Amino acid sequence: MSVEYENYLRMNKFPHYWCPGCGNGVVLKAFIQAVDELGWKNNDIGMVTGIGCSSRASGYVDFNTMHTIHGRALAVATGIKMSNPSKHVVVFAGDGDASAIGGNHLIHACRRNIDITLIIINNWIYGMTGGQYSPTTPTGTIATTMPYGNADPDFDLASLTIGAGATFVARSSVADPIILKNYIKKALTHKGFSVIDAFSNCHIQWGRKNKFGDPVKLVEHIKSVTVSAAKAKKMSPEELKNLFVTGVLYEDKDKKEYTESYFDMVKRAQSQTKGGR
Amino acid sequence: MKRAVVANGNEMVVEGAIDAGCRFFAGYPITPSSEVAEGMARKLPKLGGVFLQMEDEIASIACAIGGSLGGEKTMTASSGPGISLKQEGVGLACIAEIPLVIINAMRGGPSTGLPTRIAQSDIMQARWGTHGDHPAVALCPGSVAECYTETIRAFNIAEELRTPVYVLSDAFLAHLSTKVELPGKEELKIANRLRPTVKPEEYYPYDTRFGDIPPLADYFSGYRFHVTGLNHDKTGFPNIDPVLQESEEERLINKVLKRQEAISTYENYKLEDAQIVVVAYGSNASGAKEAVDAARESGIKVGLFRPITVWPFPSIPFQEVAASAKQIIVTEVNLGQIVYEIERIMLGGRAVTEIRNGNLIFDTRHPRSSAELSTVLQANGTPIRPNQILSQIKEVA
Numbered sequence: 260m261s262v263e264y265e266n267y268l269r270m271n272k273f274p275h276y277w278c279p280g281c282g283n284g285v286v287l288k289a290f291i292q293a294v295d296e297l298g299w300k301n302n303d304i305g306m307v308t309g310i311g312c313s314s315r316a317s318g319y320v321d322f323n324t325m326h327t328i329h330g331r332a333l334a335v336a337t338g339i340k341m342s343n344p345s346k347h348v349v350v351f352a353g354d355g356d357a358s359a360i361g362g363n364h365l366i367h368a369c370r371r372n373i374d375i376t377l378i379i380i381n382n383w384i385y386g387m388t389g390g391q392y393s394p395t396t397p398t399g400t401i402a403t404t405m406p407y408g409n410a411d412p413d414f415d416l417a418s419l420t421i422g423a424g425a426t427f428v429a430r431s432s433v434a435d436p437i438i439l440k441n442y443i444k445k446a447l448t449h450k451g452f453s454v455i456d457a458f459s460n461c462h463i464q465w466g467r468k469n470k471f472g473d474p475v476k477l478v479e480h481i482k483s484v485t486v487s488a489a490k491a492k493k494m495s496p497e498e499l500k501n502l503f504v505t506g507v508l509y510e511d512k513d514k515k516e517y518t519e520s521y522f523d524m525v526k527r528a529q530s531q532t533k534g535g536r
Numbered sequence: 537m538k539r540a541v542v543a544n545g546n547e548m549v550v551e552g553a554i555d556a557g558c559r560f561f562a563g564y565p566i567t568p569s570s571e572v573a574e575g576m577a578r579k580l581p582k583l584g585g586v587f588l589q590m591e592d593e594i595a596s597i598a599c600a601i602g603g604s605l606g607g608e609k610t611m612t613a614s615s616g617p618g619i620s621l622k623q624e625g626v627g628l629a630c631i632a633e634i635p636l637v638i639i640n641a642m643r644g645g646p647s648t649g650l651p652t653r654i655a656q657s658d659i660m661q662a663r664w665g666t667h668g669d670h671p672a673v674a675l676c677p678g679s680v681a682e683c684y685t686e687t688i689r690a691f692n693i694a695e696e697l698r699t700p701v702y703v704l705s706d707a708f709l710a711h712l713s714t715k716v717e718l719p720g721k722e723e724l725k726i727a728n729r730l731r732p733t734v735k736p737e738e739y740y741p742y743d744t745r746f747g748d749i750p751p752l753a754d755y756f757s758g759y760r761f762h763v764t765g766l767n768h769d770k771t772g773f774p775n776i777d778p779v780l781q782e783s784e785e786e787r788l789i790n791k792v793l794k795r796q797e798a799i800s801t802y803e804n805y806k807l808e809d810a811q812i813v814v815v816a817y818g819s820n821a822s823g824a825k826e827a828v829d830a831a832r833e834s835g836i837k838v839g840l841f842r843p844i845t846v847w848p849f850p851s852i853p854f855q856e857v858a859a860s861a862k863q864i865i866v867t868e869v870n871l872g873q874i875v876y877e878i879e880r881i882m883l884g885g886r887a888v889t890e891i892r893n894g895n896l897i898f899d900t901r902h903p904r905s906s907a908e909l910s911t912v913l914q915a916n917g918t919p920i921r922p923n924q925i926l927s928q929i930k931e932v933a
């Protein structure tokens with residue numbers, strides 16, 4: 260089961276831009292393994308990203324790739340998917356990219372249930388711009404724009420996307436790369452809008468300010484704040500209070516996928532002689 | 537064979553887009569442009585095309601950019617606040633060189649302003665609205681019929697130059713229903729973007745070996761490439777080399793400037809012996825024409841210069857007209873936008889034909905104008921009446 264990574268990577272773009280030990284590489288690797296296991300052809304995959312450390316992923320993979328503008332990757336991806344509905348479209352986004360500036364596009368991509376896979380590298384911080392707080396920065400922790408401890412409530416992106424209508428939502432982390440890969444694989448094959456909330460370590464911008472400057476320690480910390488869905492079942496709401504549940508958190512195979520709904524409407528339009536003058 | 541129809545400007549934009557080959561639209565409703573979206577929503581499904589009402593204008597332009605990379609001719613339409621929201625996307629399309637048509641049915645502003653009322657106040661926004669140095673092409677139809685022909689021309693320019701192109705109509709044209717005569721379909725010239733013919737491994741999305749407008753492959757067509765809003769090299773990957781970036785930034789702008797003689801169309805009306813030149817564009821030009829006709833009847837030697845392309849401004853043709861004029865009257869439905877360009881040209885500000893190694897290369901053929909400049913401006917939501925222009929003509933005659 261060894262993956263020929265060179266088949267998927269633009270080798271001349273290395274060494275990569277990320278800090279040593281950054282979780283972005285772990286998530287990207289899990290994604291490539293999933294693609295490899297599925298046997299998808301590079302030509303048939305589009306990867307769209309916004310702006311952020313995580314969004315640099317699109318530069319490293321030998322697919323049809325676009326590094327767009329901050330927050331707008333899902334909207335661009337929607338255009339790419341609608342013009343090529345038979346192709347695979349994947350979006351990598353940071354927590355800020357996906358849920359702050361791109362929050363509106365996120366909820367509407369979920370609502371449409373368009374067949375795109377969104378992989379959120381959720382490192383709880385604005386990594387690229389130097390450690391300002393994001394919607395997922397844990398309350399009480401330090402960020403450059405919350406130097407006295409984050410006063411904002413933090414977002415649970417799984418609940419958000421389930422509520423907005425995504426039909427496959429899973430959470431995992433860089434602490435469990437094989438499980439992460441398996442969830443990504445499921446998300447990629449799911450027909451509809453799928454979301455992976457991948458907790459990841461930014462030990463540089465979040466970690467250093469919060470006593471987790473060492474990547475290993477931060478990954479351990481991520482482990483300590485997550486609990487698998489199986490274990491969570493046996494726990495009380497009180498015990499679960501400060502924990503994030505991992506696992507496939509939601510799956511709906513019945514809700515109609517958007518490109519199908521759209522092109523069904525096209526058929527209806529074409530069979531009508533009236534209207535659409 | 538010529539075609540006669542009764543339609544308004546928005547409907548003619550839709551017809552033009554469809555006849556230009558547009559099969560992908562993404563937009564968000566806003567007065568007075570909404571009927572463009574509604575028209576596309578009726579037509580595109582029938583043609584198997586894609587119509588998307590996105591969650592906002594930012595998403596709309598982003599989606600249209602995605603659709604264009606996916607190989608379609610794409611369009612978005614909006615007005616006022618919506619056009620402001622699109623600006624970051626305009627810049628992305630400029631730097632990534634992605635063909636795209638943006639319809640702006642101009643309304644009064646700033647902010648929510650005068651939603652249902654006419655304005656021509658987005659002229660400078662169309663030139664400088666997005667941040668950074670960038671090319672700009674903006675067409676300004678002067679009639680309902682031109683809403684059709686200029687939309688087609690906008691697609692042709694977008695495709696040929698790999699750049700976003702604005703069509704600036706206005707609230708008046710958008711909703712003016714009138715009888716129009718359209719050119720026969722067989723007369724239409726339809727352009728398509730250059731696509732690569734090299735082997736995929738030899739393809740680069742910004743490869744100037746094929747000219748200053750490199751071929752653009754469709755996503756998933758076998759040519760795998762990278763696109764970014766960062767400054768990049770020919771491969772499409774980020775690059776901050778100052779020497780390369782100077783020439784790339786200049787190429788972006790020069791690809792428009794070098795073709796301005798073809799792009800920058802205009803109309804000269806009764807200008808042969810004119811000592812007074814009225815400058816007007818868009819729907820405001822029809823009132824200006826009436827004023828010119830009326831003044832001619834009382835023996836005043838006056839004519840109209842009407843830019844059809846406002847960016848790049850047809851400076852050289854205007855200079856030719858201005859050189860022999862004694863009076864120039866600029867009229868526009870705003871508090872002064874094109875008048876700044878006119879004044880610059882009159883004072884000897886020449887057309888820039890190219891930017892070379894940081895130097896603006898001016899067209900030196902034409903002298904400054906010694907004419908006097910006056911204006912008829914108005915931004916109260918109502919059209920400028922021919923009488924207002926006529927009295928200014930009489931005033932300076």
Ligand SMILES: Cc1ncc(C[n+]2csc(CCOP(=O)(O)OP(=O)(O)O)c2C)c(N)n1
Binds near residue numbers: 353382385387393461
């Ligand atoms: C419109 C706009 N606003 C702000 C920025 C600056 N900016 C770049 S990346 C970023 C945040 C990135 O955080 P996140 O999405 O979590 O990605 P990460 O770097 O953590 O992977 C910001 C605010 C920008 N590029 N564009």
Ligand code: SF4
Binds near residue numbers: 282312386460464
């Ligand atoms: S700043 Fe954080 S997210 Fe960005 S590369 Fe470094 S560790 Fe990774």
Ligand SMILES: [Mg+2]
Binds near residue numbers: 353355385386
């Ligand atoms: Mg982040």
